[in-house]
Amino acid sequence: MRKTVPAVTLAAFMLSGVGATPAAAVGGLLPHPGPDGLVWVEESIGDGGVVSGGASEQLPTVLTVACEGGGSVGVTMHSRDAEVAAFTVDCPAGGIGVNSATMDPGVVRSGSFTVGVDASAQTLRWALTVTQPE
Numbered sequence: 001m002r003k004t005v006p007a008v009t010l011a012a013f014m015l016s017g018v019g020a021t022p023a024a025a026v027g028g029l030l031p032h033p034g035p036d037g038l039v040w041v042e043e044s045i046g047d048g049g050v051v052s053g054g055a056s057e058q059l060p061t062v063l064t065v066a067c068e069g070g071g072s073v074g075v076t077m078h079s080r081d082a083e084v085a086a087f088t089v090d091c092p093a094g095g096i097g098v099n100s101a102t103m104d105p106g107v108v109r110s111g112s113f114t115v116g117v118d119a120s121a122q123t124l125r126w127a128l129t130v131t132q133p134e
Contacts, residue, residue, distance in 0.1 A: 046122035
């Protein structure tokens with residue numbers, strides 16, 4: 001059974017790179033993750049990422065990133081100073097690119113984690129979710 005974690009623990013903080021600013025809301029790249037969601041970055045532009053808490057090592061973890069704008073984003077996820085996921089998402093100029101990583105229970109350790117997004121251009125628009133489906 002999944003234990004409820006206080007909302008304060010689940011709060012995510014944006015890590016903005018130089019020149020990263022929130023994008024204007026013009027249609028979502030990824031839907032809200034619902035009750036399985038630990039983090040939802042509705043949208044951002046350029047380099048950035050998140051720091052969050054509330055992960056459980058008893059559940060699988062899914063990191064999904066979507067982007068658009070012509071180029072690519074490199075994505076890395078760390079849990080307790082260990083890299084647990086790394087992938088690239090192609091960001092088409094006229095559409096949306098999506099990629100994800102699914103980690104087995106125990107790969108993401110209980111507590112905090114970080115996700116970094118390295119954009120090939122500071123004009124790329126991206127969104128991400130981290131979920132732990134039961």
